[in-house]
Amino acid sequence: MAVQYTYISDREAKELICEIGKRVYNKSFVAANDGNISIKVGDHELWTTPTGVSKGFMNPEMMVKMDLSGNVLEGNLKPSSEVKMHLRVYQENPEAKAVVHAHPPVTTSFAIAGISLEKPVSPEAIVLLGKVPVAQYATPGTQEVPDSIAPYCRDYNAVLLANHGALTWGRDITEAYFRMESLEHYALMLMYSDHIMHKSNELSTGQIAELISIREKMGIKTGGIPVPGIDKKIRTAPGLQEEMIESIVQKVTEEVLKNVLK
Ligand SMILES: [Zn+2]
Numbered sequence: 006m007a008v009q010y011t012y013i014s015d016r017e018a019k020e021l022i023c024e025i026g027k028r029v030y031n032k033s034f035v036a037a038n039d040g041n042i043s044i045k046v047g048d049h050e051l052w053t054t055p056t057g058v059s060k061g062f063m064n065p066e067m068m069v070k071m072d073l074s075g076n077v078l079e080g081n082l083k084p085s086s087e088v089k090m091h092l093r094v095y096q097e098n099p100e101a102k103a104v105v106h107a108h109p110p111v112t113t114s115f116a117i118a119g120i121s122l123e124k125p126v127s128p129e130a131i132v133l134l135g136k137v138p139v140a141q142y143a144t145p146g147t148q149e150v151p152d153s154i155a156p157y158c159r160d161y162n163a164v165l166l167a168n169h170g171a172l173t174w175g176r177d178i179t180e181a182y183f184r185m186e187s188l189e190h191y192a193l194m195l196m197y198s199d200h201i202m203h204k205s206n207e208l209s210t211g212q213i214a215e216l217i218s219i220r221e222k223m224g225i226k227t228g229g230i231p232v233p234g235i236d237k238k239i240r241t242a243p244g245l246q247e248e249m250i251e252s253i254v255q256k257v258t259e260e261v262l263k264n265v266l267k
Contacts, residue, residue: 010102018044018052019065025105025182026054030061034107034185039170043091044103044178049073053091055082086146093151094174097158103178108170109189111196115139116165122192124199125208125231130191131216134184135162135228142167162227163188 013021022042029035029042040060043053052068054060069080073095077084091104115122122130122137138157143149143166154172157164163173163184171188175181198205208216213231220228 012046012102013044015046015052015070016065018046019068021178022052022054022068023063023065025178026060026063028182029105029107029185030059032109032186032189034109034189035060036108040105040107041085041087041091042103042105042178043088045095045101046070050078051091051095053084053088055080056085058082087150089146089148089151090154090172093155094158094172097155098174100176101158101174101181102176103181104172104174105178105181105185106170106172107185109185109192111192112165112171112189113169114196115192116170117168119167121165122188122195123229123231124195124205125213126198126205127191127194128208128212128216130187131208131213131228131231132220132223132225133162133187134191135220135225136231137161137163137165137171137188139165139167142169145169160227161229162225 022044025042026040029040034040038057038059041054042060043051045051049072050070051073052070054063055067055069058067067080067082069082069084070078071084071088071092072078073092075089075092087106090106094101094104112122116139119139121139122134125131138161140153140157143153150166154164154166158174162175163171165171171185173181173184173188175184195205217230
């Protein structure tokens with residue numbers, strides 16, 4: 006029988022969002038008014054950050070209560086247009102109870118380069134984070150953004166948003182926020198080792214299997230298996246490029262055909 010989840014109160018959720026907002030801002034995971042945070046307080050309700058406000062300077066009265074369909078239930082300010090991503094995570098993955106969106110500089114650089122974070126080099130990253138795919142680019146604020154992340158919400162714990170930033174989620178706000186911290190830390194280590202030192206020793210398949218079993222004992226079933234070639238769901242950088250080339254070829258073919266058939 007499924008265990009009933011006990012949600013935190015409205016007050017706790019609003020205070021926690023402010024606290025996490027300060028951390029996200031003080032760690033330079035966002036600049037100015039960037040980023041957004043949300044916490045579910047019921048099966049169909051959540052509190053989220055308002056638009057146009059710095060995450061470092063929020064108070065509980067600024068928060069907005071919404072339902073999973075995007076209707077505002079409480080609050081004087083407007084929610085961010087990026088809340089659509091949060092709603093989509095909750096719709097796709099009922100286990101997710103909190104979502105954090107930020108633009109951490111190193112992680113976002115990987116997102117700009119279209120490089121997914123999946124190299125098995127850090128035990129902590131394998132256990133706490135798993136593989137982090139890159140979702141296709143989508144214009145911020147549009148419906149394309151939630152559509153671009155939808156394929157990853159159930160099987161992973163985080164996703165890179167191409168040329169934009171990152172999104173993490175968890176069974177509570179601490180897990181969602183720690184995943185953002187772990188993500189930036191992992192991206193930084195990978196940048197130093199892989200892209201500056203040009204040397205990163207990958208963990209063996211046996212070592213990875215051991216870490217996966219630790220992860221499962223912690224009740225984490227998501228994150229994919231970070232052995233290159235095993236988990237085909239991951240959209241790797243070369244795969245992303247292949248996909249882009251494919252779509253370009255298709256567009257060119259369509260144009261040529263249009264001209265020929267004129
Ligand atoms: Zn953003």
